[in-house]
Amino acid sequence: MKRFAPFFILIVVFFTSCSIPQYVTVPVNYGPKMGFSRDSTTIVVVNRYQPDSVKIRDYRRINVLKKMAVVSLQTAADQLKYLKGVHVINLVDSINYAVNTDSVKFLAAANKANYVLVLNDVTAGIYPETVYYNGVASNYYATKIKTNLSLFESNGIYSKKMVGMAEVPQDEVYSGGFASLFYRSSYRSSVPAVITATREATLDALKDYLPFSISNERPLYADDGQLESSVMQIKAGKFDVAFKILNPLIDGADVKLASKAAYNLAVVYEAQGDIEEALKTAKLSNQKHPNDYAKAIIVDLMKE
Template sequence: MKRFFLFFIPVIACLTSCDVVQYVTVPVNYGPKTGFSLDTSTIVVVNKFNADTLSKVKDPRRVNVLKKMGVTALTTAANQLKFLPRVGIINLVDSVTYLPNDDSVKFLAKKYKANYVLVLNDVSAGVYTETSYNQGMAYTYYATKVKTRFALYESNGIYSKKLNGMAEVPQDEAYNGGFSSLFYRPTYRSSIPALSRATADATLDAFKDYLPYSITNDRPLYGGGDMLESSVAHIKAGKFDLAFNILNPLIDGPDKKLASKAAYNLAVVYEAQGDIEEALKTAKISNDKNRNDFANALIVDLMKE
């Protein structure tokens, strides 16, 4: 099982139960969930997205922004896929005039002797208000949301797989509330950086099953008491075997609250080692022993991962 180094920021907090809680940053790496053929695969990348035909978009500035977003999406996909083993990319995207390609998938596959043809069918964007909460205080901000819709065709032009992605990026402009905010939205010019980032992120989301990726999670750990404090110290040091030897016996002990905390800490250990299935199973045990917010949040995250 692959091991990871942990970089941590110790934080002391007192919850309603006055538990001592410290935080640790857990990086987790994931390999691709699927791939292409075992032999060398050639993928032709083309643009089928035509922003000029969108009946709901009348503003030429917005149309032009959408065209650029389409190129960003396709370029991001091509640049990521070309680093996969035994994958070759032929990029036919017009990054100057943004014109869509009208050739059939079957024709392109035959012309370039490709195994697959990747096309962008649509990209859409919008700016919305979102609200987050920090220590009971609400903060409302503008966020750019982007959706990308790709299709990966086999060379026969008949069989295809939809690859849709979505991403959200906060805007720099703050939402100030009040009557005037009902009519204010960030300008096209100020939105371009967020749109570009969100488009790239939405593309990565669409291809997440084909690409390796990593995430980092700030996980709270239960301290308090010699056993739990000792486990926290070992987890921070990356000594997972020692942490396991401390925590595992506590899970079946008579103290349900202590068992729940031990199971939660052990679930974080499993996540740090990349064993998401065992981490989810142990987080659920923590909740069964004594329902708690830490386990609930971890379960939600692990189910997404």
């Protein structure tokens, strides 16, 4: 046994030196970035999208695309009507799927509307995806949707393009490898995922006008006594206590500890909804000592 003692000592040292990251769920709520200037706003919702039957010969795929168009416009109408002062007139024909060819100016005047929301295009794709967890591959099909809408002012001249994208995994899996080249999930079997992704893509297109929330799973540094204490306070939602622990560490002589403290503090700011300060502190963390946690949160915060 004495011969193997150094080996066991190395194992103990290795595992004690490798800290297991702890995570915290950070919900972030956002208000609309844009609004309508009038106290009372009327928006007409119409369909201008017609699947190209020349390019698409499969009638089942055309029917799915038509269903997606109706779902997209109904989702937009349902969401916009909840905004303060907004009245929605939905002219979408969900039964006969009629495409409205009237001019924006005519539609606005006929309905006494301030804006006209139209669907220009909706596209769908089904792709095989592979993810790895602990070195084990997991294969699945992903439905990817893109919606293209335009919000016109009543004069029919000025408009804002709104493009949204979403990806939803399907229940159906594929075997992967060479066999996947000869088999692809059908649109018919993908309808539930397609509808879900269409709704999410539409919400993504309207995100500037709608309040929304996201949840981020943030890793935290806890490989130091004070850092571990800050993690306990963050998980308990006691952000003021976590701030008092972390803030003095940022200016300390130990740059690695300062960097980790700054990162944990950036998570605190994000959890409190102060995205500007969170981004500033995350950048400070990476400046003091480059680290993957800070780089990842910086990318996310710049998008937020």
